[in-house]
Amino acid sequence: MDTSNLDIAYLALSAILFGLGGFGLLVRRNPLVMIMCVELMLNAVNLTFVTFGRMLDDISGQVIVFFVLVVAAAEVVVGLGLVVAMARRRPGATADDLRLLRG
Amino acid sequence: MVELLWLIPALPLAGFVVLLFFGKRIGEPLAGWLGTAMVALSFLVSIVVFIGLWDQPEHTYDLKLFSWIPAGSFHVDLAFLLDPLSMTMVLFITGIAALIHLYSIGYMHGDSRFPRFFTYLNLFVLSMLLLVLGDNLVVTFLGWEGVGACSYFLISFWFEKDANATAGKKAFITNRVGDWGFMVGTFVVFFTFGTVKYSEFLPLSPGLAQSTATLIAVMLFIGAIGKSAQIPLFIWLPDAMAGPTPVSALIHAATMVTAGVYLLVRVNPILAASFSWLPWLIAIVGALTALLAASIAIAQTDIKKVLAYSTVSQLGYMFLAVGSGGYSAAIFHMVTHAFFKACLFLGSGSVIHGMHEEQDMRRMGALRKLMPITAGTFIVGWLSIAGVPPFSGFWSKDDILSYALHKSPVLYAIGLFTALLTAFYMSRQVFLVFFGKARWGESGDAELAAMEAHTAAHDADATTDDARSDDLGEATVAAAADAGPVAVATEHHAHDVHPHESPWTMTIPLVVLAVLSALGGLLNLPFNENTELLNKWLEPVVGANQVHLGLSGAQLTVELVVSTIIALLGIAIAYGVYLQRRVDPERIELPLFANGWYIDHGISVFAGGPGRRLFELVATFDRVVIDGAVNGVGRLTRGGATRLRTVQNGYVRWYALMVGLGAVLIIAFVLTQVTF
Numbered sequence: 001m002d003t004s005n006l007d008i009a010y011l012a013l014s015a016i017l018f019g020l021g022g023f024g025l026l027v028r029r030n031p032l033v034m035i036m037c038v039e040l041m042l043n044a045v046n047l048t049f050v051t052f053g054r055m056l057d058d059i060s061g062q063v064i065v066f067f068v069l070v071v072a073a074a075e076v077v078v079g080l081g082l083v084v085a086m087a088r089r090r091p092g093a094t095a096d097d098l099r100l101l102r103g
Numbered sequence: 104m105v106e107l108l109w110l111i112p113a114l115p116l117a118g119f120v121v122l123l124f125f126g127k128r129i130g131e132p133l134a135g136w137l138g139t140a141m142v143a144l145s146f147l148v149s150i151v152v153f154i155g156l157w158d159q160p161e162h163t164y165d166l167k168l169f170s171w172i173p174a175g176s177f178h179v180d181l182a183f184l185l186d187p188l189s190m191t192m193v194l195f196i197t198g199i200a201a202l203i204h205l206y207s208i209g210y211m212h213g214d215s216r217f218p219r220f221f222t223y224l225n226l227f228v229l230s231m232l233l234l235v236l237g238d239n240l241v242v243t244f245l246g247w248e249g250v251g252a253c254s255y256f257l258i259s260f261w262f263e264k265d266a267n268a269t270a271g272k273k274a275f276i277t278n279r280v281g282d283w284g285f286m287v288g289t290f291v292v293f294f295t296f297g298t299v300k301y302s303e304f305l306p307l308s309p310g311l312a313q314s315t316a317t318l319i320a321v322m323l324f325i326g327a328i329g330k331s332a333q334i335p336l337f338i339w340l341p342d343a344m345a346g347p348t349p350v351s352a353l354i355h356a357a358t359m360v361t362a363g364v365y366l367l368v369r370v371n372p373i374l375a376a377s378f379s380w381l382p383w384l385i386a387i388v389g390a391l392t393a394l395l396a397a398s399i400a401i402a403q404t405d406i407k408k409v410l411a412y413s414t415v416s417q418l419g420y421m422f423l424a425v426g427s428g429g430y431s432a433a434i435f436h437m438v439t440h441a442f443f444k445a446c447l448f449l450g451s452g453s454v455i456h457g458m459h460e461e462q463d464m465r466r467m468g469a470l471r472k473l474m475p476i477t478a479g480t481f482i483v484g485w486l487s488i489a490g491v492p493p494f495s496g497f498w499s500k501d502d503i504l505s506y507a508l509h510k511s512p513v514l515y516a517i518g519l520f521t522a523l524l525t526a527f528y529m530s531r532q533v534f535l536v537f538f539g540k541a542r543w544g545e546s547g548d549a550e551l552a553a554m555e556a557h558t559a560a561h562d563a564d565a566t567t568d569d570a571r572s573d574d575l576g577e578a579t580v581a582a583a584a585d586a587g588p589v590a591v592a593t594e595h596h597a598h599d600v601h602p603h604e605s606p607w608t609m610t611i612p613l614v615v616l617a618v619l620s621a622l623g624g625l626l627n628l629p630f631n632e633n634t635e636l637l638n639k640w641l642e643p644v645v646g647a648n649q650v651h652l653g654l655s656g657a658q659l660t661v662e663l664v665v666s667t668i669i670a671l672l673g674i675a676i677a678y679g680v681y682l683q684r685r686v687d688p689e690r691i692e693l694p695l696f697a698n699g700w701y702i703d704h705g706i707s708v709f710a711g712g713p714g715r716r717l718f719e720l721v722a723t724f725d726r727v728v729i730d731g732a733v734n735g736v737g738r739l740t741r742g743g744a745t746r747l748r749t750v751q752n753g754y755v756r757w758y759a760l761m762v763g764l765g766a767v768l769i770i771a772f773v774l775t776q777v778t779f
Binding site: 022025026027029034095096098099100101102103 | 747749750751752753754755759760
């Protein structure tokens with residue numbers, strides 16, 4: 001029972017983190033902060049994977065976390081690159097200013 | 104030796120290519136000799152192949168050159184099928200074409216586009232050979248379209264005159280109507296059998312459903328009607344006389360127009376598998392065409408128009424033969440007709456040449472002393488077409504009439520009456536051109552004046568026709584062509600006409616063709632099985648579906664005697680009317696006949712009036728409904744997109760919200776639908 005309570009707590013924590021990340025993504029306009037929010041969401045999912053892996057006594061949950069980490073790293077590289085390039089061209093631009101591709 | 108088969112079409116092709124690129128540099132007369140040599144060589148090869156064909160099993164040889172269209176289950180080879188039928192066609196096509204090429208060297212002398220003329224002629228021979236040699240419907244269609252295109256080029260060869268260009272267009276368009284039938288027929292054959300190869304689908308046709316066989320046969324028959332100038336698509340052939348005379352002889356008498364008859368004979372198993380009304384239809388169309396065209400021919404004044412209508416009439420006989428089940432008789436008549444009609448056309452060309460482009464028979468007469476060779480050969484051709492024994496036309500026509508009698512006495516009666524008309528109008532032509540008084544030069548002045556009234560009336564008629572057709576936006580080619588010779592004649596007045604005999608390049612073909620017209624009957628004498636050479640030769644192709652007459656000697660004798668009497672009667676009437684002047688010709692040459700039963704006129708009126716409105720209606724339908732549908736789809740897409748594009752507002756956080764909402768919705772859906 002203890003363990004399952006702890007698991008529930010972990011899941012709750014990850015849900016809170018995911019919600020914070022999603023909320024931040026939607027309300028903040030600074031691209032850098034938005035990327036940080038995405039990272040928060042990714043890690044919330046990672047936590048969920050690990051927790052479920054432990055609950056179900058299945059190693060594959062943890063394996064997937066490694067994949068997610070690798071993909072997240074790659075994503076951060078591209079994302080930060082974009083943020084830097086953008087900051088050079090249009091200093092101080094928010095995500096809402098960048099709408100050249102609108103229909 | 105049959106392996107040389109590929110050379111037969113290859114030689115005219117080589118001639119065509121060389122003349123096309125170097126024709127101008129080769130120039131006159133060498134270009135003509137080159138073209139002639141190619142076709143003559145092709146004829147020689149045909150003879151060699153013919154000898155080789157005797158050793159082949161069933162006298163059949165199939166030569167595949169290469170895969171033309173390999174598309175899944177649809178497979179077409181460029182391949183040649185040599186059997187007794189195509190061999191017969193190849194022999195007389197190349198033979199007569201070679202003679203006509205030779206003749207053209209003399210006839211086209213001095214023409215500014217002399218090499219171009221031979222380029223077209225060689226292309227035409229190539230197409231015709233593809234048509235008859237093709238071992239499937241697609242290759243035949245290639246040749247079919249090829250001869251159509253060449254006919255168009257050559258009819259409007261002297262395109263400087265508007266009427267010629269119009270005549271070419273008329274021929275082309277009328278032919279297209281028939282080509283539609285051919286194409287649909289080919290499609291149906293493919294859908295039914297999965298192949299278009301003759302040697303594969305023809306043996307299967309006896310097991311075919313009657314309705315399918317009839318559909319194929321009707322469609323191919325429509326194609327044949329267009330190409331072979333039968334009712335109702337015969338209107339282009341008389342106008343095709345706008346081309347140079349050798350063209351009329353080669354294309355519009357001896358070879359191209361026989362393509363329809365060839366096609367029907369080729370697919371005779373399909374005709375046999377059809378409903379029994381189909382052969383009746385073919386026979387009736389043929390008989391009516393023969394009668395109608397012959398009736399028009401008796402009142403024509405243009406020397407070539409008479410021959411043109413007589414060609415239509417003789418083609419009608421061939422269709423009558425096909426419909427009556429006398430396939431070999433149709434081929435027999437095709438061959439003899441090629442001989443005597445080529446002879447007559449070339450003879451008329453020689454007359455026109457000698458009279459300095461005069462085509463009106465009312466301004467000729469008594470030419471036999473000035474043009475002895477032309478006159479002699481023309482008379483042989485005349486006796487042959489009129490059906491006087493023992494010339495070739497007598498035997499072939501009588502063969503057809505025997506089959507017609509076997510089919511129905513009514514068809515026989517129509518055939519006989521047409522034979523009477525044929526003998527009459529051909530005699531009229533010969534008497535007007537070669538006998539009687541000379542109506543050219545000074546001696547003809549009085550007669551010219553007397554004719555003035557008639558001509559004036561005729562002219563007025565033609566001009567009103569012209570005026571009306573201009574109004575209607577459709578040229579009445581018949582009327583324009585009618586007016587043509589008259590106009591030409593008034594230009595260089597009849598005073599300085601000095602008729603002369605033609606050069607040897609023109610007379611040699613005439614003599615050869617005259618000999619062939621006289622002796623062509625030997626191919627298929629009806630006396631016993633041993634004299635029916637052509638029948639026996641064609642046995643592998645048509646034997647199974649040919650009607651066997653089994654005539655007794657007495658029957659045969661009666662038929663031959665009746666035919667002879669009819670022919671002589673026709674000549675006698677013409678003699679009385681045109682040489683002894685016992686009856687006024689005006690009473691026979693009714694305006695109804697002179698104007699071709701007003702068929703061209705009727706078409707012009709229809710196409711200009713109700714037809715035009717009808718097609719404008721179709722055009723409106725096209726513009727409003729068809730174009731409207733297409734444009735409507737376009738407008739709908741644009742309108743929808745204009746509204747839809749606002750969704751892409753460029754706010755990346757908006758997209759993120761939508762993704763989130765979508766995810767929530769999907770999860771909600773899954774949670775509510777899936778029971779754990």
